[in-house]
Amino acid sequence: MTTAASGHGPLYLDACATTPPAAAVLEAMASAAATAWANPSSLHGFGLAAAELLERSRLGIASSLGCDPEALVFTSGGTESIHTALLGAAAPLPSGRLLISAVEHPATLAAAAALERRGWQVAVLPVDRLGRIDLTALESLLEPPTRLVSVIWGQSEVGTVQPIEAIGRRCRQAGVALHVDAVQVVGHRGVAFNRLPIDLLSCAAHKLQGPRGVGALLVRPDLPFVPLIGGGGQEGGRRGGTEAVALVAGFARALELCDARLAAHGGTDPVAALRDGLLRRLLDLPGLRLSGPDPLGGPAASDDRLPHHISLLISDTAGAPLSGRRLVPMLWRQGVAASSGSACSSGGGPAPSPVLQAMGLTQAEAASGLRLSLGPWLQAADLESVPEALMRSRAALAQADGRASSR
Template identity: 40%
Template sequence: MRPIYLDHNASSPIDPDVLEAMRPHWLAPGNPDSRHGFARGPRRALEEARETVARVLNADPSGVIFTSGGTEANNLAVLGLSGRRRPGHLVTSPIEHPAVAEAVDLLEREGFEVDRAAVSADGRVDPDAMADRLRPGTRLATLILAQNETGVIQDVGRLADRAGRLGVPVHTDAVQAVGRIPVDFKRLGVASLAASAHKFHGPVGVGVLLVRPGIEPEPLLFGGGQQKGRRPGTQAVALAVGLAAALERWDREREERTRRWAVLRDRLERALVDGLGREAVVRTGPDDPSARLPQTVHVGFPGVDPDGLLMQLDLLGVAASFGSACASGSSRPSPILVAMGVPGDRLRSSVRFSFGATTTAAEVDEAAVRIVEAVRRAAGNLGQR
């Protein structure tokens, strides 16, 4: 039985062409910050990568900060823009990825006052309700651009517009959005934005934080002047080149990818309903498909044993996820679904299926057959208890 990988929101395999673009930089000597001839090639490659990222995401090249991934980029924004040396006030949402939520929790333990806005049953946060919590002296507001579990897209631009009138910077975690939907940094109007290469067929171990001109996050690391001291340390040229190459390929293929993904998403959802019945499959998120990521399917199977379902999916060769891979070691129900008020019979049996650039219609059709079988087996095992 050929395994089917439907967990691209956790990590997507590296594009072979991206790997080839990186290869020369793994083999070449030279630190891009050295002052000799061997540094010229790496330095030029690094700056070209920075310019590519800025062009595709519509940012200023001077505001492109390469990091080790989305977690570091989010931590740098939240901790670096909050002015943590003196406690203050933050506004956030209850649907943030742990990379943001746990950084906010840390600030709260250090004395910050944190307002957490509510989320609707369909997974959307009201940006006006968040903006209403802003006040003079609010240091930062955070709102994820596309929720990593449910795939629900948030109206970050609306929040940034209102926050901007009060001079409050907004950070958005766009790790699940970049490479899946068009993202325009300047149009969003946020102060900072995080992304990660391995979500869009780039290498693991590199991400980026975009910052608006005039925004200077306090560094988390110390020991060098690289990247204007905002993220010191020897820069990984090959990884930066890989991120830029993957992002550039996404940019070339964005229309075809998003169109095909949306077709596959709807196809899988219909196949599950056809195979199990409408009452047995509950889709998470708004009815409007444009308000959800085109390559993410999040559905609940009421009354199905979650442990049995996960085991059956694995036995049948379908890779999926019950939530964020960054919280996979936890036995607690997803805090995102809890915040949405998802009832108990769906809380632990909701599954995320996510596609990548290489996912085919044949794979989705076969996956649907296997998922239906896995749900039936898991439901049968529950009935025997």
């Protein structure tokens, strides 16, 4: 199965879920698996070869993320990185209050719930109709017993990019540690950890055409921190377990490709131009409405949204919201792989998205979300068929809903 249309198979527009690994990444992993398969903690020649590749990859990733190599802790992905950040940073502290936003990823919600079970309070920061955090509410809560803040930098469902530097400055002034979920941001814009007012940062390789099963947590060297996973003292004693050298090598190569792409386009992800062209065509169609920030609203607007991200609210010709979740398989029958932000309820039907509800949408609207997320495997010609495919799918869904309601 290919990732592009142009007569070559289904079109993959679900980059925020995962990305197809780049050919160069697969080559780097195959080479590592063949030459650096040993345990990097072993002191014989095989182990030393693995350790050398691991550390060379670490240096490359640290350079890409603008951090010291000692700040990097390799994990199994974004979810583990987020849990390690919040539970590890909270462990040395007296029980206090954790602040999170109303639009966090489920991994952050799960880690926050774990802290609640340990006696912590959790407060939720409200957002506006574009999904942006209320900075006034943040300032009012950055006082005891608040000891930790966790914010998603780029929201995966609606694409909102939070003003991390403004949030970080407020946290620094209050003496409160800040964790940033950068899973959707890394690879799409430059990240210079050492120059940002944040203390912990989580990311994952599979969002940027790297392998699944590997991610990273960046930790300020002076931050008190307790490992989530103990063991053999790997990763500077901050995460036990034999490192997956081939996956880390793939991660490093994926970041190299991202860096080169950004550098070739003045620091801007070139997929944004593809996204904007498709978005203009989609917003000319009836029954489609943008959710989250509008990247077409001016030069500064593009900074408010992930460059590869489109999120829509879908309705029928009468304006009644349609199920985004039910639209996804219909789109697949048209040769387009997309996703819906709304989760599936236990009964298997559509459920309203908590993120869209936090942004002030009704329950019906919050179940009508559709996400299209793009990547560098695409060209403009690949996207020509998307509006027509979406219109056919929407019409089929509206017709099916009409038949169901007439029974």
